[in-house]
Amino acid sequence: MYQDQQPGDDRHERQPTIVDVANRAGVAIGTVSRHLNGQSVRMSNRDQIERAIAELGYRRNSTAVAMKTDTSHIVGFMVPSLGEFHAGILEQLTRKMRLNGRAVLSFCHDMKPHLVREGLEFFASHRVDAVVMDGEDVVRADLLPYIEKGLVVALYDNDVEGIPVDRVFVDNRRASARAVDHLIDLGHRRVATIRGNERDYAARERLAGFRQACDARGVVVPPEYVVHGNWGEIGGYFGIRALMELAEPPTAIFSANYNMTIGALTWAQENGVVLPRDLSLVSFDDVPAFKLHNPGITAVEQPIERLADTLSSVLDARLADPAVMGRREIKVECNIILRGSTGPVQQ
Template sequence: MNDDNSNETDKPRSATIVDVAKRAKVAIGTVSRYLNGFPIRRANREQIEEAIQALRFKRNAAAVAMKTDVTHVVGLLAPSFDEFHGAMLEHLSRALRRDGRALLIYCHGGDTRLMEDGLDYFSTQRIDALVMSGVAHLFDRVDQLIEGGVPLILYDNDLAGLKADRVFVNNREAAMHAVRHLLDIGHRRVGIVTGDLSDSAANERYLGYCDALTERGLPVDQQYVAPGHWSILGGTDATRRLMSLRQAPTAIFSSNYVMAAGVLRCFKDAKIRVPDDVSLVSFDDPPLFGLYEAGITVVAQPINGVAQTIADVLERRLRSARETPFGTTSLRCDIILRGSTRPV
């Protein structure tokens, strides 16, 4: 009897994907990508193949089969937990919970390596779908996830050409209405602080700015176009450049609230008063804008509506055939007039 127990105890343990990753000195997600047929770097592939052979690793057929099961878990690849994305997380989590689903979150903070690690992480998880704001250089990696059977929903920023559902706001039209308001009250030198124009959201808002000027027969003067790179510091630097012009703008449109905070910082440092000296309109409506002394005129995104629409689109996608045509939903933004603009 003792001999039998000894034989059971001495029976070698089967190697796992963790063992392979450890021996090959790569991430678990990289091994998973190899096993699922996705392309990886040649050096990694050779190390993984050597580890598999040395460890006599055999893939667990039951684990593979489990991948086809519905888990009611949705992945969210988020750039940050700022006012916009943090609110999106809260509303989306609540909307999915009502449908019996949970949200699995990976925040990359704009770091390229963390973005790729996040996709590797999701590739190892049994998620039913992935929700993310598009990032151009991730196109191939995301496309591989889609080909592997993971439905994708894009919000905030597009990745053109991907087989995905999309939920956006009417960036171009909303920006046009915001700039049109400034033109209606007499401003002719209107500056814009843009995001990165390679991003669809930034480009659409810039085009809306151009549309409003063109509609009134005004030229789009590039000296009034200043990149703010979606950051407070970028917004500050862009505003300094605009306000140093010989004919400085009498109004500024900021493409998001983060850069608008940079605009306000520059104004404070230079003792420029809003709206007495310069009018200001911003895309996005964080709570503090309503508490600012003058109150900031904004383009308010329907964040709750975007989140609920994502949940609805996801529900339809998962309940219907995966071959159902992909769609784009565009939600309307509201212009909220406060005290940061005045006629000239």
């Protein structure tokens, strides 16, 4: 329902937020949230909060209230792009949600801040029950106000530190360490990695797993054995080229995702590098093409169905009590699929 604008009523003026109320009252944001949700807080805090609300003219966002009281039976799914892994999560999550009477609505933001804001507003306007998303630091500032207003969020694949949401990740560090252990077990001592972008949680964890395995087994990793592939085929292509052109090239490479592995395989084929005779290669992420490659590519398999099932269970639990701030983190184990791209080091 529209209201007439009164003289002196500046509709473009910034509206006070829950953060402003907490700052004015001198209490934590969570304390304000509990009071607004009708939960018990200390009388002194309650009086300070009510005074701050009156002084600031704070009004609860109607969309946020609707999200807490109504059920749309829609879950938002927001990712940078729908590559092989994300598309698999979307497919499985859609099936899981359908069993509970919910539909999944997807939005790709291409890592562009204005599209992140557009996507969040789109989901809010559709009063989604929750949002599942691949965490990216670029979304932090835009995501926090929606969480403060009651939006249920679950992160997968990448983390955004310091926000009260649920998290479902594969155990990137442990799986990477196991993959590198396999190479070391085969006798490789010159082991290199093509890493992802270290702004991402997954890239940092996979690199940590690589280093953990090498350190535990006494394998020295020269700085030039860690190359930046930026998650893409081009990065993988030039990453392996840089490694194989070293005076003492590695005998084994751990590639931190399948896109970079595809680029590395392209360069190897173009330059007559035969796996595993000349080089052993293991990839994080398993894709159907790896079974068809000759030889097949040894890979860390991300359990997409288990991830989607866990996300579904976490959302069911959260939506049963949406007033509770989500801080649960679940890590899912990965399998290592052994194929012909890895073999004993050639003397």
